[in-house]
Each structure stands twice: as structure tokens, then as C-alpha cells.
Amino acid sequence: xxxxxxxxxxxxxxxxxxxxxxxxxxxxxxxxxxxxxxxxxxxxxxxxxxxxxxxxxxxxxxxxxxxxxxxxxxxxxxxxxxxxxxxxxxxxxxxxxxxxxxxxxxxxxxxxxxxxxxxxxxxxxxxxxxxxxxxxxxxxxxxxxxxxxxxxxxxxxxxxxxxxxxxxxxxxxxxxxxxxxxxxxxxxxxxxxxxxxxxxxxxxxxxxxxxxxxxxxxxxxxxxxxxxxxxxxxxxxxxxxxxxxxxxxxxxxxxxxxxxxxxxxxxxxxxxxxxxxxxxx
Numbered sequence: 526x527x528x529x530x531x532x533x534x535x536x537x538x539x540x541x542x543x544x545x546x547x548x549x550x551x552x553x554x555x556x557x558x559x560x561x562x563x564x565x566x567x568x569x570x571x572x573x574x575x576x577x578x579x580x581x582x583x584x585x586x587x588x589x590x591x592x593x594x595x596x597x598x599x600x601x602x603x604x605x606x607x608x609x610x611x612x613x614x615x616x617x618x619x620x621x622x623x624x625x626x627x628x629x630x631x632x633x634x635x636x637x638x639x640x641x642x643x644x645x646x647x648x649x650x651x652x653x654x655x656x657x658x659x660x661x662x663x664x665x666x667x668x669x670x671x672x673x674x675x676x677x678x679x680x681x682x683x684x685x686x687x688x689x690x691x692x693x694x695x696x697x698x699x700x701x702x703x704x705x706x707x708x709x710x711x712x713x714x715x716x717x718x719x720x721x722x723x724x725x726x727x728x729x730x731x732x733x734x735x736x737x738x739x740x741x742x743x744x745x746x747x748x749x750x751x752x753x754x755x756x757x758x759x760x761x762x763x764x765x766x767x768x769x770x771x772x773x774x775x776x777x778x779x780x781x782x783x784x785x786x787x788x789x790x791x792x793x794x795x796x797x798x799x800x801x802x803x804x805x806x
Contacts, residue, residue: 543675553676556686563628564681571620579620580607583793590800599796606789615764615786622753622763622790625681629688629749634742637693641700641741642726651701658694666691666755674759684752684761692748699741703734739802746798750791764790 547553571579584600591599610619644651669690673683707730715725731738757765764787771780 543672547675557677557682560628560632560682560685563631564624564685567624567627568621571624572617576611576616580604583607587793587797587800590797596796596800599800603793606793610786610789613782613786615767615783618762618764618767618783619786619790621681622750622765622787625684625688625753625756625761625763626746626749626790626794628685629692629752630742630746632685632689633693633696633745633749636689637696637741637745638700638738641697641738642704644697644701645704645730654697658697661690662694666752667758670755670759679760681761683759684756687756687759688749688752691752692745695744695748696738696741699737699744700734703737703741704730706737707733736802739798743795743798743802746794747791750787750794753787 574582580603583603587596587600587603610616640654644654666687669687670683673687677683677686704726711729711733712725715729720728753761753763753765754768755765757763757769764783767783768780768787771777771783
């Protein structure tokens with residue numbers, strides 16, 4: 526015997542909620558202006574720098590991060606990779622992609638690290654946040670484009686917003702994990718010296734959790750970079766746009782070269798963040 530149950534109007538509820546939120550245009554305009562200012566600031570700096578100087582700065586940062594290991598192979602790869610991107614005429618697309626990644630990663634850190642600290646301090650807050658983070662990580666990335674466009678229009682800003690939502694969970698989780706892994710005896714020692722909660726966090730927990738926290742930063746940056754192609758569908762400029770156009774035109778050559786530029790950028794960002802994580806102080 527079949528029991529007929531009427532379908533829950535879940536999609537209608539979500540649509541009604543989104544429609545209700547679109548009333549607060551002033552709030553979303555403020556966010557758009559703020560994020561747009563960060564994006565324009567990064568892009569202004571990248572456009573101002575000559576290509577050769579940009580390459581020198583990247584190599585200098587890498588040398589500083591790897592100064593104890595002297596990773597000459599990485600330096601040569603970065604030099605060859607950036608020169609190849611320049612030669613393929615993808616330089617400004619690359620800087621636009623880098624702007625999207627850096628802005629998304631910065632916002633993810635500013636929001637994610639405090640949330641991770643709160644999770645580490647409160648079991649109740651952790652229980653509330655875990656299913657939310659699961660939803661953020663497992664929801665298909667394309668779904669985030671719909672409300673991003675509804676609230677922020679098209680362009681770089683909605684691309685940044687969708688990237689932040691998609692990329693933030695690793696930072697939150699790893700911050701929580703790193704603080705919880707700090708040995709209890711060190712916390713007790715800090716308590717015995719009369720340290721306040723703030724002093725314990727700044728001088729004991731966060732320094733000892735640095736390695737785990739930086740792993741979360743690395744993952745968030747890579748996830749943000751993985752959004753560049755998807756974000757191009759809503760007007761976010763960069764290498765993703767070149768890949769998107771190549772797919773639409775069935776141009777395998779342009780798709781491969783733009784994809785190769787994304788891979789080079791991804792490897793550079795990944796190796797630099799890992800090097801800073803391993804750096805000895």
C-alpha cells in the first residue's frame with residue numbers, strides 16, 4: 526500500500542527567504558563597497574607593479590620563506606612559470622585571479638579564525654557549527670552563485686562571497702583542532718602563572734597551534750583558487766574567464782593554456798604557504 530505524502534515546499538521557502546533578504550539592499554551595498562574596495566586595492570597594486578618587479582617580489586618572498594632549506598628548484602619553477610604566463614599573455618588575468626584568491630582568503634581568515642577559537646572554547650558552539658560547516662563544504666559550489674548574484678549582482682564581489690563561503694570551513698576546523706590539541710599541562714602551567722584567557726590564547730595556544738592553523742589557511746587558499754572557473758560564470762574576471770570562454774567555443778588549446786596558468790599559480794601559492802608553515806623562527 527502506497528502512502529501519499531505531499532511534497533514539502535522547501536524550495537518555495539528558500540525562495541521566499543531570499544526574496545525577503547533582498548529588501549536589505551543598503552546592507553548588501555555596504556558589503557559590496559567594502560569588498561569591492563579590497564579587490565580594487567589589490568588590483569591597483571598589481572597593475573602598478575611592472576611585471577619584472579612582481580616576479581622579483583614573488584621570488585624574494587619565496588627565498589625568505591625557504592631560506593633554511595634553499596629550495597632553488599622552487600625558485601626556478603616560479604621564474605619559469607611566471608615568465609610563461611607573461612609570454613602567453615595571461616598576466617592581467619593571472620593578477621585578477623590572484624586578487625580574487627587573496628581577497629577571499631583574507632576574509633576567510635578574518636572570519637574563520639575567530640569562529641575556530643570560539644569552537645575550541647565552547648562545546649555547545651562547536652556542536653552548532655559542525656553541521657553548518659558540513660553543509661558549507663558539501664553543498665555544490667554552483668549553488669552559491671544563485672544567492673550571490675541575487676544579493677550582490679555580477680562581478681568580482683559575488684565571486685569573492687561565494688569563494689569565502691566555499692573556502693572558509695578548513696580555516697575554522699583547523700583553528701579549532703589546533704587549539705584543542707595544545708597539551709593540557711601547558712595550559713595548566715599558564716594558569717598557575719596567573720595568565721588570563723587572552724594571554725593563554727595569544728602566548729600559548731595560537732603559537733602552538735600555528736602549524737595546524739597554517740594548514741587550514743593553505744587549504745582555504747587552494748579551495749578559493751578552485752572557485753575561479755565557477756566564479757567566472759557570474760562575471761568574476763581572471764583565468765577562469767579564459768577557461769569558461771574556451772569551453773563555450775570548444776577551444777581546447779586556449780582551455781589548456783589558461784588551465785596551465787591556473788596550475789602554476791596554484792603551485793606557487795601552495796608552496797609559499799607551506800614554506801611559511803615550516804619556517805623556523
